[in-house]
Amino acid sequence: MRHRFHSICPYFAMFPETFVEKHLAASRFNGVVFDPFCGRGTTVFEALLNGREAAGCDLHPVAVCITGAKCNPPTREDVVLRLAELEGSFSVLPPLILAEEMADFFAACFHADTYEQVRFLRASLNWRDDSTDRFIAALCLGALHGESHRSPNYFSNRMPRTISTKPAYSVRWWRKHGYVAPCRDAFAILRGMIDFRFHTPPPHNRGEIAESDARQAMTAFQHLEGKVTDIITSPPYLDTTNYREDQWLRLWFLGEDPKSIQAPDDGRHYNKVLYWAFLKEAWEGVAPLLAPQARIVVRIGGRKLSKEEMFDSLLSTLKGATGRHVQAVDDGVTTPVKRTQANSFRGAKASPTVEHDFCFIVG
Numbered sequence: 001m002r003h004r005f006h007s008i009c010p011y012f013a014m015f016p017e018t019f020v021e022k023h024l025a026a027s028r029f030n031g032v033v034f035d036p037f038c039g040r041g042t043t044v045f046e047a048l049l050n051g052r053e054a055a056g057c058d059l060h061p062v063a064v065c066i067t068g069a070k071c072n073p074p075t076r077e078d079v080v081l082r083l084a085e086l087e088g089s090f091s092v093l094p095p096l097i098l099a100e101e102m103a104d105f106f107a108a109c110f111h112a113d114t115y116e117q118v119r120f121l122r123a124s125l126n127w128r129d130d131s132t133d134r135f136i137a138a139l140c141l142g143a144l145h146g147e148s149h150r151s152p153n154y155f156s157n158r159m160p161r162t163i164s165t166k167p168a169y170s171v172r173w174w175r176k177h178g179y180v181a182p183c184r185d186a187f188a189i190l191r192g193m194i195d196f197r198f199h200t201p202p203p204h205n206r207g208e209i210a211e212s213d214a215r216q217a218m219t220a221f222q223h224l225e226g227k228v229t230d231i232i233t234s235p236p237y238l239d240t241t242n243y244r245e246d247q248w249l250r251l252w253f254l255g256e257d258p259k260s261i262q263a264p265d266d267g268r269h270y271n272k273v274l275y276w277a278f279l280k281e282a283w284e285g286v287a288p289l290l291a292p293q294a295r296i297v298v299r300i301g302g303r304k305l306s307k308e309e310m311f312d313s314l315l316s317t318l319k320g321a322t323g324r325h326v327q328a329v330d331d332g333v334t335t336p337v338k339r340t341q342a343n344s345f346r347g348a349k350a351s352p353t354v355e356h357d358f359c360f361i362v363g
């Protein structure tokens with residue numbers, strides 16, 4: 001069931017909706033579907049499409065904006081009206097004082113006219129508190145950067161669509177190849193996007209999304225205590241990506257200062273022991289939400305971990321965190337990772353070549 005909201009904005013390490021669809025069909029439960037690392041919201045949105053109650057959280061503002069837009073959308077009419085209002089009130093904002101590297105980046109990334117529209121939208125959209133603004137912000141995130149030489153629907157000079165390349169690197173690359181930012185009308189692109197995305201009406205039921213650490217899921221979703229029967233999730237992989245630095249331009253659009261866009265460096269992203277300690281804490285945060293019987297599906301990868309190690313560590317962290325009986329459904333299904341744009345930029349070394357899908361029943 002492919003809905004056009006699914007692809008509002010690409011996201012690194014997203015799983016396909018068919019993966020969620022398959023596991024929803026395999027589940028014999030019918031309670032709340034939950035994703036504690038929801039990313040672009042594939043699990044939550046697909047669950048809503050399948051008529052299920054669903055919720056999710058993520059630490060990352062980009063993930064929260066995209067997932068919130070899909071799972072709590074405004075009406076098409078509201079989006080059209082708000083965009084017209086924004087366009088009608090468009091004005092050039094006073095110039096920003098930027099460090100030289102950032103000034104060079106923005107001058108090369110966006111045509112001057114497009115840049116003024118992008119800055120205006122960035123300053124005007126109240127994406128955290130208003131669902132219509134959040135939907136427009138999510139459309140902007142999807143259009144902010146990409147292969148603009150191939151598609152007229154990106155605002156930027158050519159860039160990968162999944163990750164934002166670092167400012168100095170991008171400028172060097174554009175200059176070396178003589179690439180120039182295209183003149184794009186952001187409002188016109190957004191109007192086209194609204195028509196495209198609302199081609200099929202969104203589901204009537206709504207999902208609940210929190211900007212929260214998975215380790216605090218119980219605090220964010222107290223009312224779901226004991227109600228979650230299906231978790232379908234993919235935690236950050238060991239030694240693979242830095243979600244904040246890879247998404248720095250989208251985070252900038254959502255109001256962050258590029259200087260502060262760094263990942264918390266507590267070792268859990270590259271140290272095995274700390275990684276599993278982190279995952280155990282995440283399961284502890286989620287454990288009170290679980291129903292008496294629940295199915296937990298985890299897609300996971302990482303070049304430094306064997307399949308057996310992942311299976312054993314998942315099983316033991318789940319048992320330790322829930323204090324309940326946990327049974328594996330199988331040994332895990334392994335699939336090759338497709339060569340993505342983000343992987344090519346990072347080099348093959350940094351990306352896992354396979355992912356494993358593990359399924360457990362907690363009783």
Ligand SMILES: C[S@@+](CC[C@H](N)C(=O)[O-])C[C@H]1O[C@@H](n2cnc3c(N)ncnc32)[C@H](O)[C@@H]1O
Pocket residue numbers: 011012013014015016036037038039040041042043057058059060063212213214215233234235236237243
């Ligand atoms: C592999 S991605 C999930 C992708 C998702 N399945 C999709 O289809 O888009 C992992 C996600 O975990 C999030 N994350 C990392 N640490 C987190 C934490 N402590 N709590 C909640 N989310 C976290 C990252 O921001 C990222 O969005």
